[in-house]
Amino acid sequence: MLTLYHWEPNANSGKPMLTLAEKGVEYQSHYLDLLRFDQHQPEYLRINPDGTIPALVHDERVLTESTPMMEYIDEEFPGPPLRPADPLERWRMRWWMRFFDAYFAPSLSMIGWSVFVGPAARQRDPRELQAAIARIPLESRRIAWRKALFNEFSEAELAESRRRVGFAIGILEAHLGAHSWIAGDSYSLGDINGFNLGYALPLSQPERCNDQRTPRIMEWLRRIYERPAAKQTWAKGRTQMAARIKLLERK
Amino acid sequence: MSGTLQLFHWEPNGYFLKPLIALHEKGVAFASHWFDPTALEQFDARFPGNTESALQLEREGPLLVQGATVISSSFFMLEYIAEALPGPDLCAGGALEHYRARASGQFLTALGADVSLLGCARYLAPVLRGRDQAALSSRLQAVEPLERRNAWLAFLDGTYTEEILAKVRERLKFPVGRVEQTLAARPWLAGPAYSIADIDAFAMLRPLARLVPELIGERQTPRIVEFLQRMEDRQAVRQALALSRSGKPHEAFVPGAEPSRWG
Numbered sequence: 089m090l091t092l093y094h095w096e097p098n099a100n101s102g103k104p105m106l107t108l109a110e111k112g113v114e115y116q117s118h119y120l121d122l123l124r125f126d127q128h129q130p131e132y133l134r135i136n137p138d139g140t141i142p143a144l145v146h147d148e149r150v151l152t153e154s155t156p157m158m159e160y161i162d163e164e165f166p167g168p169p170l171r172p173a174d175p176l177e178r179w180r181m182r183w184w185m186r187f188f189d190a191y192f193a194p195s196l197s198m199i200g201w202s203v204f205v206g207p208a209a210r211q212r213d214p215r216e217l218q219a220a221i222a223r224i225p226l227e228s229r230r231i232a233w234r235k236a237l238f239n240e241f242s243e244a245e246l247a248e249s250r251r252r253v254g255f256a257i258g259i260l261e262a263h264l265g266a267h268s269w270i271a272g273d274s275y276s277l278g279d280i281n282g283f284n285l286g287y288a289l290p291l292s293q294p295e296r297c298n299d300q301r302t303p304r305i306m307e308w309l310r311r312i313y314e315r316p317a318a319k320q321t322w323a324k325g326r327t328q329m330a331a332r333i334k335l336l337e338r339k
Numbered sequence: 340m341s342g343t344l345q346l347f348h349w350e351p352n353g354y355f356l357k358p359l360i361a362l363h364e365k366g367v368a369f370a371s372h373w374f375d376p377t378a379l380e381q382f383d384a385r386f387p388g389n390t391e392s393a394l395q396l397e398r399e400g401p402l403l404v405q406g407a408t409v410i411s412s413s414f415f416m417l418e419y420i421a422e423a424l425p426g427p428d429l430c431a432g433g434a435l436e437h438y439r440a441r442a443s444g445q446f447l448t449a450l451g452a453d454v455s456l457l458g459c460a461r462y463l464a465p466v467l468r469g470r471d472q473a474a475l476s477s478r479l480q481a482v483e484p485l486e487r488r489n490a491w492l493a494f495l496d497g498t499y500t501e502e503i504l505a506k507v508r509e510r511l512k513f514p515v516g517r518v519e520q521t522l523a524a525r526p527w528l529a530g531p532a533y534s535i536a537d538i539d540a541f542a543m544l545r546p547l548a549r550l551v552p553e554l555i556g557e558r559q560t561p562r563i564v565e566f567l568q569r570m571e572d573r574q575a576v577r578q579a580l581a582l583s584r585s586g587k588p589h590e591a592f593v594p595g596a597e598p599s600r601w602g
Contacts, residue, residue: 149435156441164434175423176408182415183391190396190448194600227513231602245600255484259394 455595
């Protein structure tokens with residue numbers, strides 16, 4: 089029995105979704121609306137007491153960290169291998185996944201939350217938002233959600249995030265000039281991770297990520313978008329967030 | 340895989356300790372290149388490097404050179420050593436144990452960041468302040484990328500006030516508590532067998548026990564204390580720690596991973 093608790097095919101939720109699709113593994117999909125705080129409701133906290141998504145439940149096993157979860161899926165289930173056979177390429181794949189997760193994503197999401205998600209969430213009753221924050225189990229997540237929902241980012245923090253996003257885009261463009269895929273010559277979990285982070289870059293960072301300035305990133309995104317597994321995964325999206333993937337259609 | 344295996348490392352502490360233990364566990368021969376990161380030797384043009392080592396999120400750490408490839412980032416270096424080199428299995432078990440090891444390595448990144456921060460504030464900052472400030476400043480201004488430069492400057496410019504350090508000590512209770520809980524459930528962090536997850540955690544918990552003794556002790560964390568002793572008793576750990584030149588490896592700190600920018 090395999091159940092995935094997830095939000096939109098995007099960022100952390102999209103990582104195991106696309107991995108499972110690439111492997112051809114059937115699973116029970118359980119959609120949680122992150123912006124309605126479904127992940128902090130008692131029924132989900134019984135599965136993952138930390139209240140983070142995604143969570144993968146495989147028989148008695150509960151997995152809650154999205155990047156190690158991808159490696160688990162690749163190792164545990166049949167289907168095409170999504171990690172290179174060469175240990176050096178596996179090291180490179182993991183290094184880049186950490187770069188995406190710990191450097192690129194926090195900066196990109198800080199911008200995204202300050203511009204898009206935070207203002208939308210603030211249309212709701214502030215008391216309701218405060219109560220929702222109070223239900224978050226982890227203190228670090230409470231701090232992050234409070235900053236996001238009440239726009240507590242300083243201009244210095246946002247400026248640093250914009251600088252880092254620009255820097256990371258440049259590094260990724262250079263990397264894809266030396267390698268066809270993130271790990272080397274073959275498609276891997278590194279590409280799945282990077283795609284979930286970056287598929288909407290041409291929309292969110294149009295001045296920095298486009299066919300003229302970053303042709304390798306654009307081609308890499310389109311190659312992943314054209315994979316049947318990506319089409320199948322993003323079809324599970326319910327909001328405009330997932331629909332952004334259409335901008336990768338070739339003209 | 341070709342070429343002599345070379346490890347560029349400093350004192351056996353924190354990130355630098357991890358590959359030293361793993362290589363001794365494996366029993367593989369390697370060329371040891373000891374360097375002093377407080378003297379900024381790692382920024383010399385002749386020092387090995389590549390894009391990944393320049394941008395590594397642990398800031399300053401060991402480099403493993405295999406042929407023409409430079410491997411950085413200490414947890415992934417452990418995975419490489421475990422998977423690519425002959426010797427005892429350091430990734431025992433199946434997919435679940437491997438997942439736990441990786442999740443542990445990821446989770447303890449934040450703990451490592453805070454341990455490095457506290458260690459630098461106590462031991463590195465006074466060393467830096469005792470140096471010729473003009474020469475040091477000039478050298479640091481040339482460091483790229485910006486994040487690595489700023490990580491050093493933060494220990495000179497008073498960024499880390501006592502108030503911030505107190506918050507760091509306070510938030511360490513959470514990951515330390517999680518490790519104690521895990522060790523209550525199983526003998527090693529990833530399962531029934533010793534693995535790279537234990538090497539990874541030991542390298543950070545060992546100095547933390549001295550930096551913040553009120554956090555780790557027989558009364559508060561008996562399982563961590565017992566775990567640390569089990570690790571200290573391993574021959575590979577003793578061999579790695581014996582490589583110290585100062586005799587005080589637990590005082591050897593340089594800037595490490597960045598605490599979360601989200602608070």
